[in-house]
Amino acid sequence: MVRFGEYLDQRTRDEWDTKYLDYKGLKDLIKEAQKEIESQGTVAFSPRTTSLTVVRPRAQKPADERFFEKLESEMAKIDKFTKAQLSTLKKRVKSLREQVKDVKEGEGNSQLTQEAKDIGDEFLALEKFVNLNYLGFHKILKKHDKVLPHAPCQQFYLSHLHQQSWVQGNFSDFLVMLSSIYSKLRGDVSGVKNEDSAQGFVRSTTKYWVRTTDISAVKHHILQHLPVFQYNQGSDDQQDYQLVNSVYLDNSSMELYHGRLDKRPNAIAVRIRWYGDKDPPTTCFVERKTHRESWKGEESVKERFTLPEDKMVPYLEGEYTLQQAQRDLKAKGKSPDEIEKFSKLFAEIQQQIDTKQLRPMVRTQYLRTAFQIPFDSTVRISLDTNLTMIKENPTDGPTCTVAGRWYRDPALPLPRTEVTRFPHGVLEVKLSLPEGQKAPEWVADLLDSGYLTEVHKFSKFIHGTATLLPELVQAVPYWVDDESVRPSMLQSAPAPPQNIGAPAAQQSMGAKPRRRTNADLDELQHPLLGDQPTLQLMTPKDATGFGKGKEKKGFFDWYFNSRKPKDPQPMARTTPMRIEPKTFFANERTFLSWLHMAVTIGSIAAALLGFAGVTESHKKPDIRFTDYLVETISLILLPVAVLMCAYALTVFIWRARAIAKKQVGHIDDRFGPLGLAAAVVLALTAILIISIVDFAEQLKAKEPHHATPAAPPLAAPATWLPTQRSSLRGLPFQDHLQQA
Numbered sequence: 001m002v003r004f005g006e007y008l009d010q011r012t013r014d015e016w017d018t019k020y021l022d023y024k025g026l027k028d029l030i031k032e033a034q035k036e037i038e039s040q041g042t043v044a045f046s047p048r049t050t051s052l053t054v055v056r057p058r059a060q061k062p063a064d065e066r067f068f069e070k071l072e073s074e075m076a077k078i079d080k081f082t083k084a085q086l087s088t089l090k091k092r093v094k095s096l097r098e099q100v101k102d103v104k105e106g107e108g109n110s111q112l113t114q115e116a117k118d119i120g121d122e123f124l125a126l127e128k129f130v131n132l133n134y135l136g137f138h139k140i141l142k143k144h145d146k147v148l149p150h151a152p153c154q155q156f157y158l159s160h161l162h163q164q165s166w167v168q169g170n171f172s173d174f175l176v177m178l179s180s181i182y183s184k185l186r187g188d189v190s191g192v193k194n195e196d197s198a199q200g201f202v203r204s205t206t207k208y209w210v211r212t213t214d215i216s217a218v219k220h221h222i223l224q225h226l227p228v229f230q231y232n233q234g235s236d237d238q239q240d241y242q243l244v245n246s247v248y249l250d251n252s253s254m255e256l257y258h259g260r261l262d263k264r265p266n267a268i269a270v271r272i273r274w275y276g277d278k279d280p281p282t283t284c285f286v287e288r289k290t291h292r293e294s295w296k297g298e299e300s301v302k303e304r305f306t307l308p309e310d311k312m313v314p315y316l317e318g319e320y321t322l323q324q325a326q327r328d329l330k331a332k333g334k335s336p337d338e339i340e341k342f343s344k345l346f347a348e349i350q351q352q353i354d355t356k357q358l359r360p361m362v363r364t365q366y367l368r369t370a371f372q373i374p375f376d377s378t379v380r381i382s383l384d385t386n387l388t389m390i391k392e393n394p395t396d397g398p399t400c401t402v403a404g405r406w407y408r409d410p411a412l413p414l415p416r417t418e419v420t421r422f423p424h425g426v427l428e429v430k431l432s433l434p435e436g437q438k439a440p441e442w443v444a445d446l447l448d449s450g451y452l453t454e455v456h457k458f459s460k461f462i463h464g465t466a467t468l469l470p471e472l473v474q475a476v477p478y479w480v481d482d483e484s485v486r487p488s489m490l491q492s493a494p495a496p497p498q499n500i501g502a503p504a505a506q507q508s509m510g511a512k513p514r515r516r517t518n519a520d521l522d523e524l525q526h527p528l529l530g531d532q533p534t535l536q537l538m539t540p541k542d543a544t545g546f547g548k549g550k551e552k553k554g555f556f557d558w559y560f561n562s563r564k565p566k567d568p569q570p571m572a573r574t575t576p577m578r579i580e581p582k583t584f585f586a587n588e589r590t591f592l593s594w595l596h597m598a599v600t601i602g603s604i605a606a607a608l609l610g611f612a613g614v615t616e617s618h619k620k621p622d623i624r625f626t627d628y629l630v631e632t633i634s635l636i637l638l639p640v641a642v643l644m645c646a647y648a649l650t651v652f653i654w655r656a657r658a659i660a661k662k663q664v665g666h667i668d669d670r671f672g673p674l675g676l677a678a679a680v681v682l683a684l685t686a687i688l689i690i691s692i693v694d695f696a697e698q699l700k701a702k703e704p705h706h707a708t709p710a711a712p713p714l715a716a717p718a719t720w721l722p723t724q725r726s727s728l729r730g731l732p733f734q735d736h737l738q739q740a
Helices: 010-017 023-040 063-101 110-147 154-162 172-186 212-223 255-261 309-317 322-331 336-355 441-447 460-468 486-491 502-509 518-523 555-561 581-615 625-660 672-701 716-729 731-739
Strands: 201-210 242-250 268-275 283-290 301-308 359-373 376-391 419-421 425-434 452-454
Touching: 023 063, 023 110, 063 110, 063 172, 110 154, 110 172, 110 212, 172 212, 201 212, 212 359, 212 376, 212 425, 212 441, 242 255, 242 460, 255 268, 255 460, 268 336, 283 309, 283 336, 301 309, 301 336, 322 336, 359 460, 376 460, 419 460, 419 486, 425 441, 441 452, 581 625, 625 672
Parallel strands: none
Antiparallel strands: 201 425, 201 452, 242 268, 242 359, 268 283, 283 301, 359 376, 376 419, 376 425
16 A cells, blocks of 8 residues: 655655644643543532623633643644645646646657656645544544543534545545546547447456545546546536436335346346436436346346436326327437337336336435546446435335335435445446457556455445345345445444333433434444454555555466466455355366366276286287387376376365355366366377387288298208297297107
8 A cells, every 4th residue: 555655755744744633742631631630539610600790710721621722723733734735736737737738639748747646646645644634533532532431522523523624625626637637648538439339349347345545546546547537527616526316116025136136137127317416307317227147148238218307207107108208209309210219118117117016215326436538448437436325215204106206305304224325435347358358557457456345246226225125135245244334234223122111211200312322333233244244345454556566376376377378467356255055066076077087097097007917928029019009008098197186186276275265256277178188189199109000010910921931941840830839829838849
């Protein structure tokens, strides 16, 4: 991770060190206040009445009062310093933007690029400065309430702290200006549009969690390579984000939720989306997402059409018919092709809403920042922050259907059990690359930086439904066990049931209900969360920064991942997912299949060796390699069987370790089976060649002699005939004749 002050020189760091929160001074005041209380024995008396004509004695201010005064002065000091630094950075970036205007498009100036990078790095260092002070205020307030419990102030001052301009400031315009500078230097302002319908493209979409403290660093890295998409171009208020609301429909059995969770073929999700902060919105998008199995070569489909806001409720109730919609489109001058495409989707979704009895259930709301070159869809990235999920139908109020609305009435109160705020940003990387082409190096650096945690198939709809409607769901996603999301889910959990008679006793005594504090968080119990979490988001110590660290690899990782040609770098460290038992069994079945083949080949070779040893009791004096044909075949097959056993065991251990770590990714070995197949082919080829040579020699030995042999000597018949017979009946008979 980038350390604070890494991009600043020593002089600047020394200046910034004096602007930090005086944590030690505040801590000393707390100790002094504690000693004053101990010396007094009880809390000092404070009269509830006063008089304007009676002069109160002036004495030294108590330590507790001086603590609050110093706390206010520290807030003002940090606020003043932060504003000054931001003002300086904005002046520098505006000046740089004027310089970039004179540069021809695409002719990147290395000096200007470095200046832009330095400005971005200093902004990140300033954000780190703000975060350290923000954390310091939290810690000192918590310590105050712990040491001085009679005068708690944490709750009040935290609310006061959150309203400070250096905490709640919006600096989107700064990032937009920086993005335009990088875009001008790269030359991606104009170009030829890349048709997304081109054949031979491999499309992949991966989702990641980003810690709040790392969001600016991730944005800065991305905008150096992709421009920020501006939703309000031409406006004075430049922003790098847009508010997005999506209302998801489902029925009482949560059919759509479970279908998307289980990734069933053709599982759908129906939602109504609108952009901007207008209430009510003017234009709504009715969308349907259909899941398709990627391993079959199919792609999931997202379809949508637009409807005016005043037509949404009639459409959901079936009162706004297709004929009426077609008449409205014709009045707007739409073409027959557009009307036909609209009509098909309009009718299908309306039929599904009617047959499945779909109603508004959960809403997701977030700020989306998009990064993409307008004419190139090779790499598209979106970052969603301030992610909030809301229960559309209030527990103690009329549902949307009863109230005649298609989304929750904003005038109704929003209890904590009907809203959940996701603690991380959600980054989505969409790659559309020609087959065989790797992702750009900067994308690999981003994914391997440690700032991202891959969460396979993460869904805002699924998370919101599982958190806010736990009594209706029958299964939950694997990421609910992550320690980083547990507090946010517990905030939405109902309080445990009180003892019987306790409320009545409180009412009889006239006691007011106790206000819930942060300390009561542990008392909340969410039905989806167990006692012990099984997953954990990557901690900051695991972050290595962009291109600054490499993961250590074991022997099996080196063997399978370091060969040429190298596979694309892994996307990023992933949040572990639940591993089904069938995954382990599949690994074992693969191992046993390889082992079965190896045992079969080895058994054949061993049987041939045993047969050769029993049948051959002697060899001819003129030994040829074809005389040992059986032994040769066995010695060729046995090493192949041993090699196959070794390979099967190696792959089994490698995959078992990856599964045990719950980091299952692409663990396919493309070269091992090819190598074994080549070894088997070579062995069979060698056996074929040896067999052909042996067959040729046997044919040559059985050929008749056409030339007339010379007459043998007189003694020849006595020795020649037994010799020929001895080759047929054995050596003892030949020896007997020779002795005779």
